[in-house]
Amino acid sequence: xxxxxxxxxxxxxxxxxxxxxxxxxxxxxxxxxxxxxxxxxxxxxxxxxxxxxxxxxxxxxxxxxxxxxxxxxxxxxxxxxxxxxxxxxxxxxxxxxxxxxxxxxxxxxxxxxxxxxxxxxxxxxxxxxxxxxxxxxxxxxxxxxxxxxxxxxxxxxxxxxxxxxxxxxxxxxxxxxxxxxxxxxxxxxxxxxxxxxxxxxxxxxxxxxxxxxxxxxxxxxxxxxxxxxxxxxxxxxxxxxxxxxxxxxxxxxxxxxxxxxxxxxxxxxxxxxxxxxxxxxxxxxxxxxxxxxxxxxxxxxxxxxxxxxxxxxxxxxxxxxxxxxxxxxxxxxxxxxxxxxxxxxxxxxxxxxxxxxxxxxxxxxxxxxxxxxxxxxxxxxxxxxxxxxxxxxxx
Amino acid sequence: xxxxxxxxxxxxxxxxxxxxxxxxxxxxxxxxxxxxxxxxxxxxxxxxxxxxxxxxxxxxxxxxxxxxxxxxxxxxxxxxxxxxxxxxxxxxxxxxxxxxxxxxxxxxxxxxxxxxxxxxxxxxxxxxxxxxxxxxxxxxxxxxxxxxxxxxxxxxxxxxxxxxxxxxxxxxxxxxxxxxxxxxxxxxxxxxxxxxxxxxxxxxxxxxxxxxxxxxxxxxxxxxxxxxxxxxxxxxxxxxxxxxxxxxxxxxxxxxxxxxxxxxxxxxxxxxxxxxxxxxxxxxxxxxxxxxxxxxxxxxxxxxxxxxxxxxxxxxxxxxxxxxxxxxxxxxxxxxxxxxxxxxxxxxxxxxxxxxxxxxxxxxxxxxxxxxxxxxxxxxxxxxxxxxxxxxxxxxxxxxxxxxxxxxxxxxxxxxxxxxxxxxxxxxxxxxxxxxxxxxxxxxxxxxxxxxxxxxxxxxxxxxxxxxxxxxxxxxx
Numbered sequence: 001x002x003x004x005x006x007x008x009x010x011x012x013x014x015x016x017x018x019x020x021x022x023x024x025x026x027x028x029x030x031x032x033x034x035x036x037x038x039x040x041x042x043x044x045x046x047x048x049x050x051x052x053x054x055x056x057x058x059x060x061x062x063x064x065x066x067x068x069x070x071x072x073x074x075x076x077x078x079x080x081x082x083x084x085x086x087x088x089x090x091x092x093x094x095x096x097x098x099x100x101x102x103x104x105x106x107x108x109x110x111x112x113x114x115x116x117x118x119x120x121x122x123x124x125x126x127x128x129x130x131x132x133x134x135x136x137x138x139x140x141x142x143x144x145x146x147x148x149x150x151x152x153x154x155x156x157x158x159x160x161x162x163x164x165x166x167x168x169x170x171x172x173x174x175x176x177x178x179x180x181x182x183x184x185x186x187x188x189x190x191x192x193x194x195x196x197x198x199x200x201x202x203x204x205x206x207x208x209x210x211x212x213x214x215x216x217x218x219x220x221x222x223x224x225x226x227x228x229x230x231x232x233x234x235x236x237x238x239x240x241x242x243x244x245x246x247x248x249x250x251x252x253x254x255x256x257x258x259x260x261x262x263x264x265x266x267x268x269x270x271x272x273x274x275x276x277x278x279x280x281x282x283x284x285x286x287x288x289x290x291x292x293x294x295x296x297x298x299x300x301x302x303x304x305x306x307x308x309x310x311x312x313x314x315x316x317x318x319x320x321x322x323x324x325x326x327x328x329x330x331x332x333x334x335x336x337x338x339x340x341x342x343x344x345x346x347x348x349x350x351x352x353x354x355x356x357x358x359x360x361x362x363x364x365x366x367x368x369x370x371x372x373x374x375x376x377x378x379x380x381x382x383x384x385x386x387x388x389x390x391x392x393x394x395x
Numbered sequence: 396x397x398x399x400x401x402x403x404x405x406x407x408x409x410x411x412x413x414x415x416x417x418x419x420x421x422x423x424x425x426x427x428x429x430x431x432x433x434x435x436x437x438x439x440x441x442x443x444x445x446x447x448x449x450x451x452x453x454x455x456x457x458x459x460x461x462x463x464x465x466x467x468x469x470x471x472x473x474x475x476x477x478x479x480x481x482x483x484x485x486x487x488x489x490x491x492x493x494x495x496x497x498x499x500x501x502x503x504x505x506x507x508x509x510x511x512x513x514x515x516x517x518x519x520x521x522x523x524x525x526x527x528x529x530x531x532x533x534x535x536x537x538x539x540x541x542x543x544x545x546x547x548x549x550x551x552x553x554x555x556x557x558x559x560x561x562x563x564x565x566x567x568x569x570x571x572x573x574x575x576x577x578x579x580x581x582x583x584x585x586x587x588x589x590x591x592x593x594x595x596x597x598x599x600x601x602x603x604x605x606x607x608x609x610x611x612x613x614x615x616x617x618x619x620x621x622x623x624x625x626x627x628x629x630x631x632x633x634x635x636x637x638x639x640x641x642x643x644x645x646x647x648x649x650x651x652x653x654x655x656x657x658x659x660x661x662x663x664x665x666x667x668x669x670x671x672x673x674x675x676x677x678x679x680x681x682x683x684x685x686x687x688x689x690x691x692x693x694x695x696x697x698x699x700x701x702x703x704x705x706x707x708x709x710x711x712x713x714x715x716x717x718x719x720x721x722x723x724x725x726x727x728x729x730x731x732x733x734x735x736x737x738x739x740x741x742x743x744x745x746x747x748x749x750x751x752x753x754x755x756x757x758x759x760x761x762x763x764x765x766x767x768x769x770x771x772x773x774x775x776x777x778x779x780x781x782x783x784x785x786x787x788x789x790x791x792x793x794x795x796x797x798x799x800x801x802x803x804x805x806x807x808x809x810x811x812x813x814x815x816x817x818x819x820x821x822x823x824x825x826x827x828x829x830x831x832x833x834x835x836x837x838x839x840x841x842x843x844x845x846x847x848x849x850x851x852x853x854x855x856x857x858x859x860x861x862x863x864x865x866x867x868x869x870x871x872x
Contacts, residue, residue, distance in 0.1 A: 060752065060754060061649075061650060062646035062649055062650055062753065062754060063649075063752050063753050063754060063783070064649060064654075065752075084650075085650075085652055114594075114599070120593070121593075124567060124571055125593070125594060127599055127602060128567060128570075128571045137845060141841045141845070142841065143841055143842055143845045144838075144842055145842065145845075145846075147817070147818070147819055148752060148817055148818075149750040149751065149752060149782070149783050149784075149817070149818050149819055149822070150750075150782045150783070151559055151563065151568060151750045151779070151782045151783070151784040151822035151823055152750055152819040152821075152822060153556060153557045153568075153606045153821050153822065153823055153824070153825050153826075154819045154820045154821050154826060154830075154834070154837055154838075155826065155834065155837070155838060155842075155843075155846050155864065156603060156606075156607055156610075156846045156849055156850065156864075157557070157570070157602055157603055157605065157606050157607075158603075158845065158846065158849065159602075160570065160599040160601075160602025160603055160605070161598055161599055161600075161602065161603050161849070163599055163602070164597075164598070164599050165598055165599075169598075180654065181649075181652035181653070181654060182652070184652065204512045204513075207514065207623075208511060208512065208514065208623050209623060210535070210623050210624060210625050210626045236652075236698070236699070238694070238695065238698045239691060239695045239698070239699075242692060242694060242695060246692075290592040290593060290594040290595075290596075291592050292513050292590075292591040292592055293512075293513050293514075293593075294510075294512045294513045315593055318592060318593040319593070319594075342592075343590050343591040343592055344590075344591075344592035345592070345595075345596040347596070362596060362597065363596035363597065365596070365597055366586070368580070368584050368586050369586055369588075369597065369600070372580075372586070372600070372852060372853070373597060373598050373600075375851075375852035375853075376598060376849060376852045378852070379845070379848030379849050379851065379852050380845070380848070380849075391597070392597075
């Protein structure tokens with residue numbers, strides 16, 4: 001039976017870890033519990049929910065910085081920012097539709113997973129906006145790194161190390177982000193009927209222009225429809241109007257660009273960022289491939305020669321979402337080989353517990369990197385108490 | 396000066412110098428190994444010139460394989476290694492020690508690949524920052540981080556220190572603009588971290604290596620993100636009667652949802668020094684100057700600047716001067732970018748590099764003035780206003796040992812002040828030896844021990860740049 005503990009503050013969380021150390025009992029760390037389907041199953045008898053560590057601890061709009069306890073709902077952060085005309089610059093995804101989960105996604109999990117949506121193309125990843133963390137390591141110590149200022153090179157950057165470590169290097173207790181202004185206007189241009197290869201070319205041309213794409217995605221043909229290539233431009237109205245026209249001119253060789261109504265576009269970008277476009281049917285495995293953008297279409301084409309997959313492209317091709325059935329290894333070997341050929345890697349972001357136990361969820365690592373990572377893990381959590389095995393066996 | 400301690404050179408290493416040099420000579424051709432005292436002396440310091448130590452030997456390998464061979468040798472022999480780019484560190488990050496081998500990447504200066512469609516360039520570590528932009532500018536691209544030393548400093552050094560620059564308000568610092576590196580670990584193992592994709596798998600080792608000051612390995616190649624440049628860029632000069640008003644204008648611009656590509660602040664002494672040198676037409680009758688640069692097409696820049704000018708007027712701006720030509724733009728930036736060099740013409744100086752929450756600006760400027768006056772010295776302030784990164788230049792006379800010591804003390808007091816108000820010891824120059832002994836002011840013992848354990852995962856024997864970053868006491872993790 002799994003026991004759930006809800007420490008009321010950082011000190012209690014640290015005490016919990018020290019107690020676990022006494023018993024050699026591993027802990028699974030959880031925020032809102034909306035992403036239980038991601039990662040290798042963690043074999044821990046105790047789940048530590050950071051949900052009670054809740055609240056914005058710092059918000060200085062003029063300094064473009066916000067800090068919050070790890071269990072603060074993402075929605076609360078976004079609402080506070082919206083009130084001052086600001087937002088997180090990396091469009092953090094909400095994965096409830098992907099996993100069919102309930103609960104409230106938390107800001108700590110966004111940081112721990114380095115979770116970024118479509119705007120990552122222009123605004124950088126979550127890890128680029130994360131400027132400070134506090135966490136409890138496997139020794140039950142409270143550690144801080146970074147801070148509240150956006151330029152800081154004091155000491156080793158443990159902030160980056162925590163972003164994307166999925167809690168295996170400690171339980172985050174507080175995170176601080178730099179933020180950006182909300183755009184006055186958003187415009188989404190659309191090209192219809194492009195092949196995947198043409199779409200990659202069109203997106204490359206757009207992103208290589210001076211017009212600052214904050215989104216570049218391609219949704220291949222779905223039942224009865226035409227493929228759609230989406231390009232998003234944001235900013236002040238005068239600037240967006242100018243750039244949208246200039247971009248349409250630039251993309252003439254690819255056809256006539258239309259413009260999506262704003263509400264439809266917002267929904268679509270939300271669906272893409274959240275991974276909802278491929279969420280149904282629910283029994284399929286979902287992969288996320290990070291590749292050299294220009295190699296995306298050929299990577300998917302080579303996978304299709306071996307396996308039936310549905311694909312969607314984001315980040316101008318730099319991110320590929322794939323859905324495929326769970327048979328055999330859910331395509332792990334074929335998909336990882338294609339990703340490596342495209343100079344990237346693949347992560348199994350959704351799969352049954354059985355699949356996640358038998359197939360590597362995160363990209364297998366070359367021996368010297370794996371050895372380095374094990375030594376780093378030991379430096380944070382020598383007894384392997386916190387989220388053991390969530391990313392890789394023994395990590 | 397001399398308040399900063401170096402570890403005592405290890406006598407057993409000094410005693411083996413001859414055999415160690417012979418060992419290096421078996422790994423490198425003669426033109427890649429510097430052993431004579433005269434030539435080694437050229438590597439005795441970096442841009443933190445108050446401290447000097449002549450290294451035992453200087454290796455200038457040409458390839459990753461040669462770096463690997465030299466590192467493996469030094470590791471096996473237990474000899475400290477000091478990595479070096481162009482030696483422009485203002486924090487003493489590349490200052491050697493007598494029992495160390497300097498490994499310089501200056502001979503590794505080729506641009507290996509440029510891929511516009513995928514927006515990256517792959518370069519060797521010794522390529523200069525500006526050379527990357529120069530190589531891609533004909534196609535309208537650029538590499539974003541632009542430290543003032545960009546003409547000389549190398550990308551390897553930039554990654555080591557996570558360098559910033561004037562334009563990082565919009566484009567971020569080095570860590571936000573690097574996609575991958577080839578890193579040689581202390582035992583000579585070569586690993587590839589990241590690459591041509593936007594995200595790398597596993598722990599963010601790339602983020603960890605950025606700004607690690609040569610303590611985790613030696614970077615031999617980097618894949619950097621290149622960006623398509625905006626259609627145009629235009630700086631505007633704003634002169635304010637007080638620093639407070641300039642600071643309020645910056646806050647109001649950000650509150651209006653405008654993020655200019657750069658917002659640079661100079662106080663009156665800095666204005667006078669820079670104007671005397673660059674003849675940029677800076678106003679002399681104001682207490683504070685802002686250089687604000689916007690980007691885009693001409694109509695976009697006109698509209699954005701109109702908004703910024705209106706905000707500046709609401710905050711009592713005295714002088715507004717828009718650049719009307721490329722020459723004027725260059726002159727405006729020349730003044731700011733030569734601030735350090737121009738200061739060096741009138742006095743010796745040490746350049747500080749703390750970051751503060753921007754809301755604390757008026758208080759911090761007042762306190763800096765008090766601190767420096769208390770030590771009987773003068774100060775000029777230049778400052779990245781958008782992100783709170785301060786560069787007080789403390790002026791002193793190098794031939795007066797008393798003044799030099801006072802300057803160092805004043806600098807330390809200023810950095811402690813930065814930490815006190817919620818900022819940090821260094822925004823973009825790095826810790827090096829300069830701020831090493833102040834680390835206790837920013838981090839407690841637990842924080843530092845955590846960093847040391849991460850360091851130990853890479854270099855348990857303290858071979859790599861050992862006298863830097865971490866206070867010499869309390870190192871046993």
